[in-house]
Amino acid sequence: MSMTPPTPRRTSLEDAPRPRDLIRRLWREHVYQYWPIMAFAVVLMSIEGAAIGAFAWMVQPLFDELFSSGSMEGVAWVALTVGALFTIRATSGFFQRILMVGVGLKVVTGLQVRLVKHLLTLDMSFFQDNAPGALIERVRGDTGALQSLSSSVLVSLGRDTVTTISLLAVMLWTDWQWTLFALTGLPVLVLPLLAVQAFIRRTAVAARRAAAQLSTRLDEIFHGVQTIKLNRLEKSESGRYRETIRQFLRPSLKAQIGVAGNPAMIDIIAAAGFVAVLYFGGQDIIAGEKTVGEFMSFFTALGLLFEPLRRLSSLAGRVQAAGASLERVYELLDSEPTIVSPSAPRPLPSGDITFDNVHFAYGDAPVLRGLSFTAKEGETTALVGASGAGKTTVFAALTRLFDPQSGQIRIGDVAVNETRIETLRNTIAVVGQETALFDESILANIRMGDLDASDEAIAEAARNASVDEFADTLPDGLNSPVGPRGSSLSGGQRQRVAIARAMLKSAPILLLDEPTSALDAQSEKLVGAALDRLAQGRTTLVIAHRLSTIRAAHKILVMEAGRVIEEGTHDTLLAQGGAYARLHKMQISEDPDA
Known part of the structure; x- marks a missing residue:
């Protein structure tokens, strides 16, 4: 038999799993089950994206056949067609967003439930090595950061890919040479974009760790608020929290700089593309080789193209950031308890x-x-x-x-x-010097000794532990809330609730860890009498300070x-x-x- 070893820490990003491998695992374990909903959402995304390409294609007849003729004949038909395109786009966009956000929420909440369930199987040494605030940040913060991966990222990937393809098709149909001139700068961006992705990943990992430290600091402040007030530590603790915030802001701002760098580089290439098309396209129109309608259709498609490209370029950054959170989540899920039942x-x-x-x-x-x-x-x-x-x-x-x-x-x-x-x-019931009560009713806290117990059995345990002595004075009796960590009850009252819980469990072995050490004389007398009743007929081990x-x-x-x-x-x-x-x-x- 041995203790659980400390959770291994990776020393470099090279040792960490690749984001795409983690995403495949997330897809297999949590996302794949929603594939019918997502398949329908992809169809809607395709409709939404294709509608933009169709609009750019409609610009050519609008200029060449209607405006150049000087007649309003046919304008109504074009207007209705354009209106229908945008209506279809709006409708498909609305419903696919609802579907994908719903999937994202289900994936994230399912992952949170799985995390909490798994954490409760781990050994106590794990919880000694990992502060509650850090674990809360992993369960809530890291999984919350994944929602963009399972909803908005997938939306962008589906919709913007179709939009980009449809707009490129319009551009190539109009003039393939103009298309080459417009996009000739894109290959130059490959290496800078890869460098930005690596930068985002490094800073995102640091930002998530800093966020965990922030949650840990808050957890310590709120749990130790009485000590802080009694020792006049408000200014000191505020200063420590301010410093922790600074440590969180630095990597977070760096990560956002990296994310913002992607679309900025796309905009620079877009400007070069527009200049090239204006120059060469203008020459072709003056020479009579192209019509104004063809130029406007191409120019519209080009103008609309760079927005989905900007979103797609930032997609890799969001995947890297989400990958940092996903790595931390799976690091927890892959932690195994060493104290287990024999085969x-x-x-x-x-x-x-x-x-x-x-x-x-x-x-x-x-x-x-x-x-x-x-x-x-x-x-x-x-x-x-x-x-x-x-x-x-x-x-x-x-x-x-x-x-x-x-x-x-x-x-x-x-x-x-x-x-x-x-x-x-x-077979073991425990009553300790620090009673663990939950923010539920007195009755619910006693019931934790036996979740299948009847209200009558709970009431009997409450009487035997002298809980009814104070519960009867409360407006809701045993249904009265105990407050966070039992804060609505005195120390002696909390101990009697814990004794009632142990009585309800009715285990043959009883462990008492200085249960009366922090009580006044009157409370100690009541609790002591309840403990004597609880110990009757049981094998009892008691840790005592007062001999x-x-x-x-x-x-x-x-x-x-x-x-x-x-x-x-x-x-x-x-x-x-x-x-x-x-x-x-x-x-x-x-x-x-x-």
């Missing part, structure tokens, strides 16, 4: 909890150093010791939030890594530097006069009620 899991029996020579380290810092002990089934075993002794790590290892580097942890005669993770965690709360424990383990150095009952440990007795004496001198 042939064993059923988990009831029995004693045994730690047998367990070694565990966070990186290079050892925490458990050959830890061995047995917690008897149906009894309460307390863990005491100084901070950093490894008490909380015992709970993390038992529930397989982390796996030790060596040694074995068993329940009965089955090691915890020999059974399914779901089975293991279903007075564990006097009745069947066994007390004194931990130091990741090992058990003493064990026994409260009275026997006091009689030994060792580490436990010294700790008890120190607490008595600080607090006579301890």
Whole structure:
């Protein structure tokens, strides 16, 4: 068994997958399922693009057959035809945009759901290495940046390609030599455009990383707002956020410079093309080799051609930028958990909890150093010791939030890594010192102990945990919202909700991690009574700071530097006069009620 290795970081763009490979993967996994809708949208794009070419072609008869004759006969027919072309273009454009935007939203939201589902399978070490704000930016920011790839980019690719082809056809039909003169500068742009694409990719990657740092900073500010206010850190934190914004702006502006460079180069070539056509086309008209109508038709097509070319040239830049986000998304999706269920899991029996020579380290810092002990089934075993002794790590290892580097942890005669993770965690209920409540009702938070529980079972758990003592005073009772992170409730009330959740789960093993350490005397009394009811008949491991709360424990383990150095009952440990007795004496001198 081993910890999850840190997420690998690529050191250069050469090591990264190519954007086209990532786009193919996105197409295969998330976009292909919508191909019928997209095929219909492509037909509409083709109609929209072809309508522009048809309009440019209509210019020739408008000048040669109508205006030059000096008669209004036939103008109505041409006007109706042009009006119909633009009506068709508008209608097809409207519906294809709706279809493609809908596909884009479905692709992005589907990717977000897949990301969150996958992230929840990863090990705790992954979440230690990746800040919440950075993960939020990947789930929301990076996938949101992909919407242009799955909607507007595809729209531009379909519509503007057809528009370009239809306009080129009109130009070639009118005069192929004029067409060569007009477009002779385009090959010159190939190398500069490739250089711009590489620049956009580099800056886009840096911009997405800076955006993740920005989200991380915001997450820290909002979660630590109380500390900020109490320590008068408003100005300091505003300054740190301002500096993070600067770090975000620099690569973002550079990326936009690259994106803006594409159409600018197209405009320069367009100007040269117009000059060439005016010069050579004017000579042909004066010589009588071409009509004014042919020139105007060609000139209209040329004038309309460069707009779709500008959009198509910027398309590569948008693909590069989206590729940077797509790379980050698939880097997450390709992260694999290392703490997994075995291929042939064993059923988990009831029995004693045994730690047998367990070694565990966070990186290079050892925490458990050959830890061995047995917690008897149906009894309460307390863990005491100084901070950093490894008490909380015992709970993390038992529930397989982390796996030790060596040694074995068993329940009965089955090691915890020999059974399914779901089975293991279903047998364990945890009440910690920091209660995790969600921005739902009290009832919904209790129900998380058993999602299939009835309202009656939840109400009974609430009574047994003394939740009803305060819930009955609220306007909506158990249906009252607890607020973000349980902010609408006091510390003691949050703990009682957590105890009710554990009661509803009704697991045979109970882990209590200093659940009363931050409570006042009255709250501690209520919570303590609820915990006593919860522990009845269960194998209980409790981490205790106040030794007075564990006097009745069947066994007390004194931990130091990741090992058990003493064990026994409260009275026997006091009689030994060792580490436990010294700790008890120190607490008595600080607090006579301890």
